[in-house]
Amino acid sequence: MHGWDAHTPIEETLSFLDDAVRAGKIHYAGLSNFTGWQLQLTVSTAKAMGVHVPLTLQQQYSLLSRESEYEIVPAALHNNIGLLPWSPLASGFLTGKYQRGATPAAHTRAASANELYQWVSAEYAASDRNWATIDEVVRIAKETGATPAQVALSWIADRPGVIAPIFGARTPEQLHDSLGAVDLTLDDEATAALDKISAPTPGGYPYGAFGTRQRDRRLQGGDQALGDLIGSGSNQPTGRL
Template sequence: MNYRKLGHSGLSVSSLILGTMGLGTETNEKEAFAILDAYLDAGGNTLDTADVYGQGASEELIGRWRKSRSGDIVDRTVIATKVRFGTGPDVNDVGLSRRHLQRSLDTSLIRLSAQSIDLYQLHGWDPLTPVEETLSFLDAALRAGKIQYVGVSNFTGWQLQLFISTAQAMGVPLPVTMQQQYSLAYRELEYEVIPAALHNNVGLLPWSPLAAGFLTGKYIRDSESGRGGRLTSDNPMNQHIARQLHMSDRNWATLDVIKDVAQQLGATPSQVALSWLTSQPSVTAPIIGARTLEQLQDNLGAVDVVLDESALQRLTEVSAPTPDDYPYGRFGALQRKRYIDSSEQALREL
């Protein structure tokens, strides 16, 4: 396993983070414990969860696992959780108000069997709560030692910049990470979100790096398997995600290149897709999810897959989003290049 600094912090995290959304719900406790053990044995050290995953079941499972393992394992595990969405029936059981943050943080600490949370992430923007109120609570929690670092998730570019600029004006600690959906199938955040993150030295933690399983190569176009999974889900959001993935010619063309590169390297499509993602300049570590040990082992194999310049270029070109409207067309592409390539030539092109 490789290690990277968590954004602009001094904390080292593994280059693959284990997402635990389905642990305790989709995956039973025995297998979930085996997945957690195998991930740590492979050198992974960071677990990502949220207070709403399984209505708290994910955090509780991690807490039981921590209690059942030796102090050495517990000490070297970096815990990340999130807060924002509804955790109860009350009108104040949601959002980023001081009241909801305080109650949710205390509850998460109990569930996780922890005295402090290493990375406390805001799960989404709250348009109804002043940014100053949220930041003042986070600053107090940091000073009290209840959290060590702050992250955000599912923010737009302007929301990230406003949050950071306000924190700078208040003289409180800045967020070190941003957790966003990002993969070879979802690259639209390259328009504004990633340039904002790079400008502020905020590390990106991509969720759904395999695009809900699409980039694993398990689907076949226009087949019954291609219409399965999320397409037949009762959840409208899952159906929407599946339609976006399966109805895009660009995504199928991207998958063809992924499979070709994988065959040349003797790797799996999942490993190639993850390797491309970890090669992007904004990315600290993708968040991998695994319902089974087999899925975990496949994903962990990505750390040994190295893509050469030719493979990276093929994957980048075939999956590139192609907006035509100003300012996201050629104008936007040149702006993005500035943050990735600081050469004089790139600056002159601007």
């Protein structure tokens, strides 16, 4: 299922997928581009109906796109759903071939006449965090003797729940380069550096520190968890001097 179908009852969809498995038309069912609640509803409904449960989730996931870690990855891990990240190289940005402020080469997606490619590239290029992450990937690649693509693929392949990244290689050289990530294992220091610099930066609620403490406070000392976060407040709540 390439996306959530809001017009068809999930029971009907799951019945069809179960019939397809039992008829031998497919071996397994998978999902793609689902939110956390959609994934959980699908799995819970399938279990309640006694039909085949989808086994995989194909989701955009990379060093430049980690927002799935808020709800979707935990839901997949809870249900033993395998993750198949698509665009693990962030449309080529994590190969190091793009330079900030520079005109992209003619053969790249960023320079393509395809409006989707243009929009995606502009989204990636607009983020300071993304460029800082790319710089860190390039730095680690130089230190390890690997390519930036191999570093990015090694990082995503080692994330919890990931079965295998899905990427498109346009040339044999690109395929050979990407497959080289199989032999690369990032050490704890490199992994921690990439985790830190690429971490999404949500607002305080619901995925930031305030929202997290709200969910956890009953397990961690009541309101003290919030007290640890806010401290003694601020003498300048409006930011004025």
